[in-house]
Amino acid sequence: MKIDIVGAGPAGLYFALLAKKHDPSHRIRVFEQNAEGATYGWGVVFSDIGLSFLKEADAAFYEEFIAHHERCDYMEVVHRGTHVQVHGNHFSRTSRIDMLRVLQHACEREGIRIEYGKRIENARELAADCDLLVAADGGNSAVRTQLAEHFRPRFTKRRNKFAWYGTHQRFHPVSLIFRETEHGVFIAHSYQYSPQLSTFLVEVDPDTWQRAGLDTASEDESRRLCAEVFRPELGSNELLTNRSLWFEANIVSNEVWSHGNIVLLGDALRTVHFSLGSGTRMAMQDAIALHKGVAANPGDLPAALAAFEAARRDSSSSFQQSASLSLDWYENVGDKMHLDPVSFAYDYMRRTGKVSHDDLKQRDPLFARAYEALQPAA
Numbered sequence: 001m002k003i004d005i006v007g008a009g010p011a012g013l014y015f016a017l018l019a020k021k022h023d024p025s026h027r028i029r030v031f032e033q034n035a036e037g038a039t040y041g042w043g044v045v046f047s048d049i050g051l052s053f054l055k056e057a058d059a060a061f062y063e064e065f066i067a068h069h070e071r072c073d074y075m076e077v078v079h080r081g082t083h084v085q086v087h088g089n090h091f092s093r094t095s096r097i098d099m100l101r102v103l104q105h106a107c108e109r110e111g112i113r114i115e116y117g118k119r120i121e122n123a124r125e126l127a128a129d130c131d132l133l134v135a136a137d138g139g140n141s142a143v144r145t146q147l148a149e150h151f152r153p154r155f156t157k158r159r160n161k162f163a164w165y166g167t168h169q170r171f172h173p174v175s176l177i178f179r180e181t182e183h184g185v186f187i188a189h190s191y192q193y194s195p196q197l198s199t200f201l202v203e204v205d206p207d208t209w210q211r212a213g214l215d216t217a218s219e220d221e222s223r224r225l226c227a228e229v230f231r232p233e234l235g236s237n238e239l240l241t242n243r244s245l246w247f248e249a250n251i252v253s254n255e256v257w258s259h260g261n262i263v264l265l266g267d268a269l270r271t272v273h274f275s276l277g278s279g280t281r282m283a284m285q286d287a288i289a290l291h292k293g294v295a296a297n298p299g300d301l302p303a304a305l306a307a308f309e310a311a312r313r314d315s316s317s318s319f320q321q322s323a324s325l326s327l328d329w330y331e332n333v334g335d336k337m338h339l340d341p342v343s344f345a346y347d348y349m350r351r352t353g354k355v356s357h358d359d360l361k362q363r364d365p366l367f368a369r370a371y372e373a374l375q376p377a378a
């Protein structure tokens, strides 16, 4: 098969790798607009469930993929300066750039050509030249935009503001820090992803953002203000920037997933808000499902694409629903700040409705008991 892929993110590269390993006769090209080694952001985090899909799909690559991950089996919710640990939450972290490098090297080893610095402007033209065109070109997908009348994308802009920083302070567990200030609540989502660095994503609601003067602050002024808000946790470490401008989450979904020989994959297909930390995992699960669809239906692309959609549609919608509940929780966190630290952490853990009290009891009996002890006797 002649397969062209737009975008060398985790979705595009992982699909390329699986497809080529399965059938080395495929001619696969990947087009990436950025230069080699250029990427935004800092780290990515995977849950153990997220990683189990990768292990099942390609055990050999999985070992390579996780070789340099940082791991921790608990998380911390920091409220009123109290660190509440919740065990039984296994997270594996790595830098986005290392993750892409591992994928890229594995692809190149299999003979896949990645053309960096090549932005695809005309999806129809490219699709006419191959059997399958995979649009793995991210949340702002140009392919999806060009064919919007077919894919019928929907966008939901959420209200909170985010800025993605790094820091040399090492947050060993995934740490969610909530800080009440004179302007309103600031939230930091942080975790160590390499021996030296942690991701530090700051979230604020639009009113707090404005009251704090962040609407007119420069990138550096914002960085300094956020570092002062979280000074107790950062210690003497500063926040580091990498295009750390304020942005809002734009949640994407598509009514139609493929058109002719063109299929959407990863964030181009659907974004999952990072408060669930699962965008990369979803993108790679898409890649697995598309690969399986193609492998199981040789010479029958419509059947392959139908199998892909059948495998992913339900879990994709269900994840987006959970992400939306998670977003609601963060956007309304002001109403929760009166809770004591344990009840606050408990409320956080149950925010998507997917985790029951019994689940928490199983994961971390001490935490569940601490919460129970705070409840008035019936």
Ligand SMILES: Cc1cc2nc3c(=O)[nH]c(=O)nc-3n(C[C@H](O)[C@H](O)[C@H](O)COP(=O)(O)OP(=O)(O)OC[C@H]3O[C@@H](n4cnc5c(N)ncnc54)[C@H](O)[C@@H]3O)c2cc1C
Pocket: 006, 007, 008, 009, 010, 011, 012, 031, 032, 033, 034, 041, 043, 044, 045, 046, 118, 119, 120, 121, 136, 137, 138, 139, 141, 142, 143, 162, 164, 201, 265, 266, 267, 268, 272, 274, 277, 278, 279, 280, 281, 283
């Ligand atoms: C602040 C933030 C924090 C996040 N944290 C996490 C996390 O902790 N864990 C997690 O799993 N996920 C996280 N995510 C989400 C994650 O980054 C994405 O879900 C994931 O990268 C999606 O992979 P993808 O391959 O679909 O798209 P992308 O990674 O966006 O890759 C798309 C690629 O296509 C290229 N491209 C775009 N248009 C063109 C074109 N016309 N021609 C050629 N190339 C093109 C882009 O340059 C890019 O390299 C986070 C996202 C954000 C914004």
